[in-house]
Amino acid sequence: MDMLTYLVVEDNPVVIKILRHLITNTLGDRMVLAETRKQAQGMLLDHSGTIAGALVDLALPDAPDGEVVEDVLAWDIPTIILTSASGAKVRNRWIDKGVVDFVTKDGRYWYPYAVKMLRRLSLNRQFPVLVVDDSPTCLNSMRRMLQLHQYPVVEAHSSEEALRLLSERDDIRLMVVDHELPGMNGLELVQTVRYNFGDRPVGILAVSGVNRGREQLTVDFIKSGADDFLPKPFGLEEFICRVNNNTQSIEALLKLKEQAERDFLTGLYNRRYFLMQAISRMAPQGGRICSLATLDIDHFKYVNDAFGHHIGDQVLKAVSAEMSSHLGRFLLARTGGEEFSILLPGCTGEQATALMDGLRKAIAAVEIDSQDNDTLSVTVSIGVCTSRKVELEILMEQADEALYKAKMNGRNRVVLIDLDKSVGRSNSLQ
Numbered sequence: 001m002d003m004l005t006y007l008v009v010e011d012n013p014v015v016i017k018i019l020r021h022l023i024t025n026t027l028g029d030r031m032v033l034a035e036t037r038k039q040a041q042g043m044l045l046d047h048s049g050t051i052a053g054a055l056v057d058l059a060l061p062d063a064p065d066g067e068v069v070e071d072v073l074a075w076d077i078p079t080i081i082l083t084s085a086s087g088a089k090v091r092n093r094w095i096d097k098g099v100v101d102f103v104t105k106d107g108r109y110w111y112p113y114a115v116k117m118l119r120r121l122s123l124n125r126q127f128p129v130l131v132v133d134d135s136p137t138c139l140n141s142m143r144r145m146l147q148l149h150q151y152p153v154v155e156a157h158s159s160e161e162a163l164r165l166l167s168e169r170d171d172i173r174l175m176v177v178d179h180e181l182p183g184m185n186g187l188e189l190v191q192t193v194r195y196n197f198g199d200r201p202v203g204i205l206a207v208s209g210v211n212r213g214r215e216q217l218t219v220d221f222i223k224s225g226a227d228d229f230l231p232k233p234f235g236l237e238e239f240i241c242r243v244n245n246n247t248q249s250i251e252a253l254l255k256l257k258e259q260a261e262r263d264f265l266t267g268l269y270n271r272r273y274f275l276m277q278a279i280s281r282m283a284p285q286g287g288r289i290c291s292l293a294t295l296d297i298d299h300f301k302y303v304n305d306a307f308g309h310h311i312g313d314q315v316l317k318a319v320s321a322e323m324s325s326h327l328g329r330f331l332l333a334r335t336g337g338e339e340f341s342i343l344l345p346g347c348t349g350e351q352a353t354a355l356m357d358g359l360r361k362a363i364a365a366v367e368i369d370s371q372d373n374d375t376l377s378v379t380v381s382i383g384v385c386t387s388r389k390v391e392l393e394i395l396m397e398q399a400d401e402a403l404y405k406a407k408m409n410g411r412n413r414v415v416l417i418d419l420d421k422s423v424g425r426s427n428s429l430q
C-alpha cells in the first residue's frame with residue numbers, strides 16, 4: 001500500500017514522540033502534527049484531501065472540550081479520539097457524533113492499538129462486506145457502522161439474493177448474516193455458502209436477535225462454517241471489533257494463499273498452482289484445441305557465471321515482466337529455475353507459435369542493467385505443443401520435447417509439435 005498521511009492533533013510531547021515512532025517507523029506512513037486547534041484548522045485547509053485518518057486529543061489549550069474533533073469531523077475525515085478522558089457518557093457522546101473509535105490513554109498498549117485502527121481504516125476500503133438482513137432498520141444500522149469504518153457495503157434482503165450476489169462478485173470478503181430471514185434462513189445460507197463456495201476466502205459473522213435456544217444456534221452456526229456469532233442488539237464497538245477480527249483472519253488467509261501460489265522472485269504463479277489450474281481449465285475442453293508453451297532462457301548459466309546470481313535474478317524478473325505484459329491474459333508460471341510455462345486454451349498451433357514468436361522477439365529486445373554501466377540481453381527458446389485430445393501431462397511432455405529441439409537447432413527460436421497432425425512433426429520459427 002502507498003504511503004498514507006495521518007493527522008495527529010496532540011499537545012503532549014511524549015505522546016507525540018510515541019505516535020511519530022509508531023506511524024512513521026512501524027507503519028512507514030506520514031504524520032502531520034497540529035498542537036493547537038488553530039494549527040489543526042490550518043492543516044485541514046492545506047491537507048484535507050490527502051489525510052487518510054486523524055488521531056485527535058479531546059482537550060487542547062485553545063479547545064478544552066473536543067472542539068477540534070468537530071472541526072476534523074466536518075471535513076469527513078475518519079477520526080479516532082485518543083484522550084485521557086474516560087467514562088461511558090463521554091465515550092457514547094462522541095461515538096454518536098460519528099467518531100470511528102474512542103481510545104483512552106490509560107496504558108501504553110493503547111497507542112499501538114489506535115495507530116493500528118488508523119491503518120485498518122484504509123485497508124477496510126478494499127474489503128466489501130455483504131450484509132444479509134431483511135429488516136431495514138438493522139440493515140441501515142449495520143451499513144452505517146461499516147461505512148463509518150470505511151468498509152464498502154453490499155446489501156441483500158434474503159438468502160437467495162445473497163447467493164446471487166456472491167456468485168456475481170468474487171471480491172466479497174466478509175458476510176454478516178442474520179438468522180431470521182424469509183425463505184432460507186441464515187443458518188441454511190451459511191451451510192449453502194460453505195458448500196457452494198467452499199474454496200472462497202470469505203469470513204462469515206452470524207447475528208441473531210433470537211433469545212430462545214441461542215446457545216445451540218451459536219454452536220450450529222459455528223459448526224456450519226460461520227466464523228463468529230454476535231447476539232442482537234449490539235453496539236458499534238463490539239460489532240466493529242468482531243468485523244475487524246474476521247477481516248484480519250481473511251487477510252492472513254489471502255496472504256498465505258498468495259505465498260503458496262506465487263513464485264517469490266518473479267511474482268508469477270508457481271509450478272504447483274500452474275498444474276492445478278491447468279488441469280481445471282482443460283477439464284471442460286471436450287475436443288477443444290489447446291496449446292501449451294515451455295520457455296527456457298538460453299545460456300542462463302553463463303549469465304550467472306559472468307554477471308553474478310543477482311543479475312541472473314534481474315534477468316528472470318525482466319523475462320517474467322515481458323511475459324506478463326504480452327500474455328497476461330493466459331495462465332503463466334515459473335515452472336522451473338529458468339523455465340516458464342504458458343497455457344493457451346483455444347489457441348491453434350499456428351496462433352500459439354505466432355504469439356510465442358512475438359514474445360521471443362520482445363524478450364530479445366529488452367536491455368537489462370548489468371550494473372557496470374552496461375546492459376545485457378538474453379534470448380529464449382520456446383517449445384509449443386498443440387492438441388485437441390491429450391491430457392496436460394502429455395502436452396507438457398511434448399512441449400518439453402519441442403523445447404529440446406529448439407535448443408538443439410540453435411536456440412532463440414520457437415518449435416511446434418502438433419500432436420493432431422503427425423506425431424513428432426515439428427515446425428521451427430526464428
Ligand SMILES: Nc1nc2c(ncn2[C@@H]2O[C@H](COP(=O)(O)OP(=O)(O)OP(=O)(O)O)[C@@H](O)[C@H]2O)c(=O)[nH]1
Nearest residue numbers: 296297298299300301302304309312313337338407
Ligand atoms: N540467478 C538465478 N539462477 C538460477 C535460478 N534458478 C536456476 N538458476 C540457474 O539456471 C541455470 C540453468 O542452467 P542450465 O540448465 O545449465 O542451462 P543454460 O545455461 O540456460 O543452457 P541452455 O538451457 O542449454 O541454453 C543454472 O546455472 C542455475 O543455477 C534462480 O532463481 N536465480
